[in-house]
Amino acid sequence: MNNFFMRFQQWMQRLMYGRYGTDRLNWLLLILYLVFWALGAFTRFLLFPILAWILLILVFFRMFSRNTSKRWAENQKFLSAWSRVKGFFSGRSAELHDRDHRYYHCPKCKNKLRVPRGKGKIQITCPVCHTEFIKKT
Ligand SMILES: [Zn+2]
Incomplete structure (x- = not known):
């Protein structure tokens, strides 16, 4: 039995040799796959299982890809987009919770300005x- 696992491990190592493997983007795709799969199971709406299949194919394609630099670049793009989204929401909530200031954008250069609240015009x-x-x- 032990031998079987050793062989399996070796087989996996050989299979994955020179291939990209998994990263944050792949985990997200995998989670989305599960979400769409579940949605498809609950709603019986055909679009969801199709999307789930496409995502699963993408996950395997990226995992076994030999073009590691391209996959790496994809992941970097995803991570920077993700941090922008996070920054956007945390920035917005800071403005919403700021009771002492109002935020405006300059009509000319779009620079963000903070002014004290309740001073009239x-x-x-x-x-x-x-x-x-x-x-x-
Ligand atoms: Zn300005």
């Missing part, structure tokens, strides 16, 4: 391009 000067505009706080 005030003239704001953008510190970047010095454009002046009036806002109610």
Whole structure:
């Protein structure tokens, strides 16, 4: 029995030799696969199992790919997009929870400005391009 596992391990190692294996993006695809598979099972809506199959094929394609640098680049792209999404939401929630300030974008250069709340109509000067505009706080 032990021998069988040893052989299996060796076989796996040979199989995976020079291949990409798994990464964060593949884990996400695998999770999405399970989600779509479950949705398909519950709703019996044909689109979900099709999407699940496509995701599973993608997971295996990336796992056994020999083009490791390309797969690595894909994962890096995914990770940077993911951190942007996270940054967007955490930035938004900071603004929502800030009761003392209002946030505006400069009409000219789109620079983000923070002004104190409850001061009535005030003239704001953008510190970047010095454009002046009036806002109610
Ligand atoms: Zn500006």
